[in-house]
Amino acid sequence: MSAVPVRGSRRPDLPFAASPAFALASLPVLAFFAVFIGWLAVISVFKPSVFAVYTANFTLENYIKVFTSRIYYEALLRSIWLSALSTVFTVLIAYPIAYHICRRAGHLKGAYIAIVASVFLVTFVIKIYAWQILLERAGLVDRLLQLLGLTQGPTRLIGTETGILIGLVYASLPYMILSLITAVEKVPRDVEHAAAVSGAPPLTVFRTVTLPLSMPGIVTGALFTFALNVAAFIVPALLGGGTITMAGLLIQRVSVGVGTAGGNWPLAAALSVVLLAISALFSLGLVRVFSSRRWRLAA
Amino acid sequence: MMVLSRSPAARAARILARCAFYVGMIFLILPVAVVVMSSFTAGDVVSFPPQGWSTRWYGIAAGRQDFLSSLWLTLVLAIVVTFISLVLGLITALTIVRGRYRGRGALSVAALAPLFVPNVVIGFAALPVMAAIGLLGSIWAVLIAYVIIVFPMIVRALIGTIESLNSSTEEAARVFGATPLRAFITVTLPLAGRGIFAAAIFSFVAVLDEAVIIAFIGGTNTVTFPMRLFSYIAETYDPVASVFATLMIVATTALMLVLDRLIGFERLGSNR
Numbered sequence: 147m148s149a150v151p152v153r154g155s156r157r158p159d160l161p162f163a164a165s166p167a168f169a170l171a172s173l174p175v176l177a178f179f180a181v182f183i184g185w186l187a188v189i190s191v192f193k194p195s196v197f198a199v200y201t202a203n204f205t206l207e208n209y210i211k212v213f214t215s216r217i218y219y220e221a222l223l224r225s226i227w228l229s230a231l232s233t234v235f236t237v238l239i240a241y242p243i244a245y246h247i248c249r250r251a252g253h254l255k256g257a258y259i260a261i262v263a264s265v266f267l268v269t270f271v272i273k274i275y276a277w278q279i280l281l282e283r284a285g286l287v288d289r290l291l292q293l294l295g296l297t298q299g300p301t302r303l304i305g306t307e308t309g310i311l312i313g314l315v316y317a318s319l320p321y322m323i324l325s326l327i328t329a330v331e332k333v334p335r336d337v338e339h340a341a342a343v344s345g346a347p348p349l350t351v352f353r354t355v356t357l358p359l360s361m362p363g364i365v366t367g368a369l370f371t372f373a374l375n376v377a378a379f380i381v382p383a384l385l386g387g388g389t390i391t392m393a394g395l396l397i398q399r400v401s402v403g404v405g406t407a408g409g410n411w412p413l414a415a416a417l418s419v420v421l422l423a424i425s426a427l428f429s430l431g432l433v434r435v436f437s438s439r440r441w442r443l444a445a
Numbered sequence: 446m447m448v449l450s451r452s453p454a455a456r457a458a459r460i461l462a463r464c465a466f467y468v469g470m471i472f473l474i475l476p477v478a479v480v481v482m483s484s485f486t487a488g489d490v491v492s493f494p495p496q497g498w499s500t501r502w503y504g505i506a507a508g509r510q511d512f513l514s515s516l517w518l519t520l521v522l523a524i525v526v527t528f529i530s531l532v533l534g535l536i537t538a539l540t541i542v543r544g545r546y547r548g549r550g551a552l553s554v555a556a557l558a559p560l561f562v563p564n565v566v567i568g569f570a571a572l573p574v575m576a577a578i579g580l581l582g583s584i585w586a587v588l589i590a591y592v593i594i595v596f597p598m599i600v601r602a603l604i605g606t607i608e609s610l611n612s613s614t615e616e617a618a619r620v621f622g623a624t625p626l627r628a629f630i631t632v633t634l635p636l637a638g639r640g641i642f643a644a645a646i647f648s649f650v651a652v653l654d655e656a657v658i659i660a661f662i663g664g665t666n667t668v669t670f671p672m673r674l675f676s677y678i679a680e681t682y683d684p685v686a687s688v689f690a691t692l693m694i695v696a697t698t699a700l701m702l703v704l705d706r707l708i709g710f711e712r713l714g715s716n717r
Contacts, residue, residue, distance in 0.1 A: 161615060162629035163539035166546040171536035175596045176555050178589055182570035183562065189573060199573075239472065242465035250463070258470075260705055265473050267697040269654050271671045272690045275678050276476030279483055279493050286479070286493050319473060348455045377563030379657050384679060394565040398660055401569050411573055418566045425563065 190415035200412045208416035218396065218417065225393040226424060228307065229375035232314035233368050236322045239315065240367065244326035245356075259327065266320035274384045277313050278304065281385065305387020313381040318374055322367040329363020330356065365436045372432070373425050393421050477694060484687035491684050506688035512673055516689075519670040522584075523652035526591040527645050533592075534599035535641065541600070542607045553604070560597045567593060568658035575662050582664025590658045595648045602647060606640025639707050646704055650697060 190208055192200040212218045247258045265273075280286050281303040291297040303309040333356050341351045375381075379394040386395070401414035479493050487497030506512065541553045559567065571590045572581070580586040610633060618628035634641075656671035663672065670693075678686045 160625065161543050161612065161619075162625040162633070163536055164543040164545065166540065166544055166548070168536050168540040169544070169548075169552050171533045171540075172552065172556050172596075172600075175533060175593055178574075179559050179567075179593050182567065182574055182593075185574055186566070186570040239465075239469050242462050243469040243473075246462065246466035250466075256705075260701065261470070261474065263704070264698045264701045265477055267650050267701050268477055269671055269674075269690075269693050269697070271654075271656050271675045271678075272480060272693060273476065275674070275686065275690060276480045278678060279479055279491055280476060282492075284492075316472070316476065323473075347452060349458055373561065373563060377565045379565045379660075380675060384675075394563065394657075397565055397569050398657075401572060402661055414569055415573075418569055422562065422566060425561070429561070 186415050186418055189412050190419050192412045194410045194412045199409060208412045209420070211413060212416050212420055217391070221391045221393050221396045222417075222420065222424070224307070224390070225376050225378070225421070226428075228311055228314060228392065229372050229378070230428075232311055232318065232375050233371045235311070235315045236318050236371050237364055237368060240319055240322035240326055241364075244323050244330055244363075247323075247327055248330040259324075262320050262323050262327075266324060270317060271380060271384075273317050274313050274380055277309070277316060278384055281309050281312070302387075304385055305389050307390060309385045309387075310378075310382055310390060310392070313385045314375045314378060317381065318367075318371040321370055325367035325370070326360065326363045329360040329366075332363075333359040361436055365432060368432060369429050372428055376425055376428070377421055393417060397421070480687055481691045481694060484684055484691040486684050486687075488684075490682050491687055502684040502688050506685050509685060509689075511668075512670070512677075512685070512689055515668050515670045515673040518667070519653060522587065522591065522669065523649045526588060526595055526652050527648040529588075530592050530595040530599050530648055531641065531645055534596050534644075535603055537596075538600050538603035538607055542604055553600075556600045557597045559593050560601065564594060564655065564657045568661040571658065572661045581662060582666060584667055586662045587659060587667050587669075590662060591652055591655065594655065594658070595651055598651060599644050599648055602644035603637075603640065606637050606644070609640075610636055643704060643707050646700055646707075650700065653693070653697070 189200055191204055191206065192208075193203040193205050194208070195201045212222070243262075247255055247262075251258050282288070283300050283302040287303060288297070288301055291301065303312070337359070338351050338355050341355050342348070346354065377394040378392050379398060382390060382392040382395045386392070391399070397414050397417050400410050400417065402409075483491050483493055483495055484502060485498050485500060486492065486495035487499035487501065488495060537552070537556055541549060541556065567590065571586065571593075575581045575586040575589075580589075612633075614636070615628050615632045618632045619625065623631070654671060655669070656675045659667065659669050659672040660675075663669070668676075670689075674686060674689060
């Protein structure tokens with residue numbers, strides 16, 4: 147904003163809240179957040195203690211345990227694998243929906259977006275509760291599978307990786323669709339039209355124009371989906387059947403859970419730090435791959 | 446209008462894309478519909494399709510004091526967290542968009558940073574700190590953790606809103622002698638009203654959604670509605686959960702209609 151001369155006044159001619167002093171408003175929030183994460187990193191190298199939760203002695207044994215003890219590294223690998231897989235499935239299911247809403251829905255466009263946004267706003271726990279009902283033995287999915295002859299006897303999908311995967315995909319689907327709608331809307335129709343007039347068949351137009359130009363939406367949606375799912379807690383807790391764990395669930399069990407593993411804050415902290423690092427590495431990698439020249443066609 | 450090719454491959458692709466759309470929409474809607482229908486079962490357990498229809502579980506649910514008090518707590522929490530985050534977030538977003546000082550870029554990165562940390566990690570990271578300052582299990586611990594989650598969402602939404610405002614009317618008010626604060630309150634704030642209200646609704650819904658953090662720092666006294674629902678459906682299997690889930694679905698759908706009025710979903714992202 148340009149400076150405004152104010153008649154006969156000694157007031158600084160800045161708009162409201164332009165001064166750096168207003169940045170202090172964010173201080174309480176940022177300070178708490180910084181202390182949370184900083185202290186997390188610190189206690190991850192403390193010694194676990196049975197009597198005082200932790201003792202302030204430096205050790206790397208928590209990190210070593212995360213990478214060598216089977217229960218922990220298996221949960222981490224499963225988290226990475228399932229969230230990567232769910233990201234792919236989410237994009238594959240979301241893209242046709244977003245494309246149809248933007249390009250083919252006509253006067254139904256607003257109604258479809260409202261439906262997607264409604265599902266987006268439904269509480270996470272309720273979305274997973276729905277899949278608990280659907281994936282039960284003799285539930286709708288089980289009956290459907292038997293009807294199609296894909297399974298013989300009654301099966302229960304809760305407690306399987308497939309069940310967890312369905313929950314992960316479903317929970318992130320509305321966000322991905324909304325993110326893709328924004329991206330497809332930004333693809334100029336003139337460019338699509340020009341390609342079509344120049345003789346490109348529709349599939350070529352989609353592959354060479356629409357898809358690459360909507361890539362930012364895919365990246366945003368994928369970043370969110372992966373980050374959300376790699377730390378999933380509710381999905382494995384409700385659909386894992388008590389046998390299949392993921393890193394997020396493990397952090398809760400190790401830190402506040404009861405039993406032999408409960409109350410070990412340093413170990414839970416090391417798990418958290420590793421989870422954060424995985425999430426950050428994945429995001430950086432994704433951004434790097436998709437901002438490479440192959441996808442950056444002339445707009 | 447796109448030039449539609451009549452080649453068989455193009456037609457097949459179009460039909461396939463249309464099918465993918467309808468199958469995807471069914472996948473999206475069906476689970477929510479199933480929850481709603483399961484609340485009207487006459488049977489004793491949640492099942493789909495329901496065993497006969499009845500509203501008897503609504504009567505039973507009306508007497509569940511544990512759920513009702515959780516619902517009340519969550520609503521109060523959502524209002525307080527939204528109000529605090531909105532005030533702090535609005536000032537922060539304003540100084541990020543309008544300020545011209547060193548460290549402004551760093552501030553915007555820091556303000557949005559919690560968005561990239563999973564809620565499980567924030568919840569657990571809060572545990573040792575809250576224990577150290579003696580707030581563990583109290584409503585204050587929950588309030589602080591929720592503000593940390595909601596604040597960056599509000600800042601992100603408001604940065605967009607403020608950037609899209611035309612600053613010339615506020616400048617005009619200043620030229621005619623209004624103080625910066627007065628010019629902001631009388632001119633810019635009403636113009637940004639819709640964006641602020643939309644951000645508030647998203648924040649409200651985010652608080653209603655949050656079940657993870659409370660598992661770490663809530664203790665046994667502070668149980669929010671999603672946490673109550675979560676522990677209930679993890680252990681029990683009766684339709685009381687479906688009744689409360691249905692109430693939440695109806696409430697969030699109503700909020701969505703308000704949002705639609707405010708921002709107009711059919712114009713979402715449109716640059717024409």
